[in-house]
Amino acid sequence: MAKEPEQIFQPFTARHLEALRKLVGADRVLADDDANGAEALETYSHDFTEDLRFKPSVAVLARSAEEVSKVLAFATRERIPVTPRGAGTGLSGAALPVRGGIVLSLGKMNRILEIDTDNLMAVVEPGVITEVLQNAVAEKGLFYPPDPASRGSCMLGGNLSHCAGGPRAVKYGVTKDYVYGVEAVLPTGEIVRHGGKLLKNSTGYNLTQLLIGSEGTLAVITKIFLKLIPMPTRKSLVLAPFDSLEKPAAAVAALFQAGLTPSACEYMEREALEAGCRQTSEPNPFPNATAMLLLEVDGFSDAEIDRQLETLSTVLERFGAADMALADSPERAERLWRIRRSIGEAVKTRAVYKEEDTVVPRFVLPELLKRVKSICAEYGVASVCYGHAGDGNLHVNLLKENLSDDAWNSELPKCITRIFEAVRDLGGTVSGEHGVGYVQRRYLPIVYGPAELALMRAIKRAFDPAGILNPDKTLP
Ligand SMILES: Cc1cc2nc3c(=O)[nH]c(=O)nc-3n(C[C@H](O)[C@H](O)[C@H](O)COP(=O)(O)OP(=O)(O)OC[C@H]3O[C@@H](n4cnc5c(N)ncnc54)[C@H](O)[C@@H]3O)c2cc1C
Incomplete structure (x- = not known):
């Protein structure tokens, strides 16, 4: 099987620092030798992925493609790893400078x-x-x-x-x-x-x-x-409660079969909604519901919206969601969206966690939910699920809660492997939108065989013969 590019990096020295400062200007090269630089390196040592930290030797703030070119050619010549960085909000550790070296920030190229x-x-x-x-x-x-x-x-x-x-x-x-x-x-x-x-x-x-x-x-x-x-000129938002975990996902499939394509179709189980409400200090509109769908329809006329809302309520009623809440003003809709958007952060404040970004064909989402809950119960791991039901994209947050450190460290990888095997068996894959990055790459062989992985490695070598660009990411 083809190997990954050789990754023999040189230690970053004072000579490299001086050379970079000459290349792009001292004001845009941040290092430990002054207080601002030290603070910036601390920021660039993490993103939003659990609690991982890797400190770079230096950060370069690029202003143009020509500057990026100079820095990359230099790094290839000198065998220094380079990690490109946007805002650092990633959830798979893709922007972590795991081999140190240069963080190349693109934040100043913001026109x-x-x-x-x-x-x-x-x-x-x-x-x-x-x-x-x-x-x-x-x-x-x-x-x-x-x-x-x-x-x-x-x-x-x-x-x-x-x-x-x-x-x-x-x-x-x-x-x-x-x-x-x-x-x-x-x-x-x-x-x-x-x-x-x-x-x-x-x-x-x-x-x-x-x-x-x-x-x-x-x-x-x-x-x-x-x-x-x-830009659509009209939209309407509905929150629909259900009395089971799986019914919302089944209702979503029925909505599409009825010819409706909502402009948003979000799934939240009870604990996810509760966490979002706590985080935003909003009351929970359906405290007794087991799971919820947040559905938006949009279009260019009131008639178009009314027609979609009618289909929506007919279908959802079939799945027992008679008691829907229609956001009757843009302010109310924005409050519901704020609750939804804050769930990710809110769930993570509850306990030590690991988030998985599973995706399966939309129609088998109810089956995935069932399997996730049963696998988690087997390993004694608590889970909170929410995500984009219309895309079959379920964010599974695995929580340590009362598990001992030993049990968490030994059972979690097994539990995740079983979840991804279930995802694969249902025709899905390891990440729908958060990426593979640093933390998910070990699970790639569950969904790709040796031929696909060798092809991806060959592509990497063709672009990056010295292997300096974002090493230890994406490929296992
Ligand atoms: C609260 C919260 C909610 C989120 N919700 C969602 C969501 O709903 N959907 C979703 O998809 N994601 C979501 N994310 C994840 C994250 O915001 C996205 O992955 C986002 O696209 C990352 O952008 P970034 O600028 O922060 O990139 P970074 O985290 O800085 O980098 C991500 C990757 O892009 C590379 N990169 C960045 N810029 C460049 C460039 N110019 N050239 C080459 N490589 C580059 C980095 O090397 C790294 O591999 C969420 C994150 C948080 C914290």
Whole structure:
């Protein structure tokens, strides 16, 4: 089987620090030799993945593709590992500098270069915060749908690198469905371009899509072409309670069979909703429900919304959700969304945890839920599940709670392996949107065989012969 690129790195020395300061300017190279630098390195040593920490030797704040090119060519020559970094909100440890070396921050490349209202395209640098682009295009009546719950802080380069999704994916798709071109810098320093404001392109290998989801292991993205669509003018939000864990997921399949595509279709079990309500100090609208669906419909006329709400209530009633709450104002809808968006953080404050980002075909989601609960019971691990039911994407939070350290450390990997085997058997895979990064790569052989893994390693070698770019990520 083909091996990973050789990863023999040089220790980072004072000579390297001086050379980097000459390359891009001393003000944009942060190291331990001053208080600001030391603080920045502390920040760059972690992301939002559990409690992992790896300190880099230095952080470089890039301002242009040319600077990124100089830094990468230098790092390849000197065999120094480089970890690209957006906002550091990742949940799979993909931005952790696990081998030290250089953290290459793209946060200062944060210009919206163009909003092209004729071609419905935006051209952006990778450090633009997702919500900043969404607000800028909304002012022109346009819509950039991918909406990770972290959209107020995560960056478009990070979204592209993980192929981020969010609640709207069910109707509008995920990041890959909007990226039509990129400019990127190879680890050897060459600047490459592929695609652009083109809705069609069958010219050679699709390098744009290859870079999506590549988690900063193949190239550093310096420019992105994004498709925009007209902004729907009406929407309506409903919270529906159910008396079982599985009925909501079954109701979702029935909604699609009835011809309805909601613009969001979120699943929360009781403990997830309770955690979100606690976090936001909101009352729980359905304290006795076992599980809930948060459903949004959108469109361009009141009639369109009414028709969708009618289908929705007819179908949901069949599954026992007669007592639905309709958010009767934009403020009320925003409060419900705030509860939903805060669940991830809220659940994690409850106990030591490990989050899994399972995804299966939508129709088998009820079966996945059943299997997750039964596997967790077998290993004595508590779980709280929520996620994007319309996409078959279930976030499974495994909580340590009363387990001893020994039991948690020995049982958790077995429990996770069993969950992913169940996911695979149901036609699913290891991550729907959070990526593989550092913490999930050991589970990849559950879903990929030797041929797929060898192909991925060959791609990595072709892009990064010295193996300096984001080592120990994505591939097992
Ligand atoms: C509260 C919370 C809620 C979340 N909700 C969602 C959700 O609903 N849906 C979802 O999909 N995710 C969600 N996430 C996860 C996270 O926000 C996303 O994965 C996001 O896309 C990461 O963006 P970032 O800018 O923080 O990237 P980082 O964490 O900084 O980096 C992520 C990866 O991208 C690489 N990278 C970053 N920029 C570049 C670049 N320019 N070129 C090459 N590689 C680069 C890094 O090396 C790393 O591999 C959530 C996270 C939190 C904390």
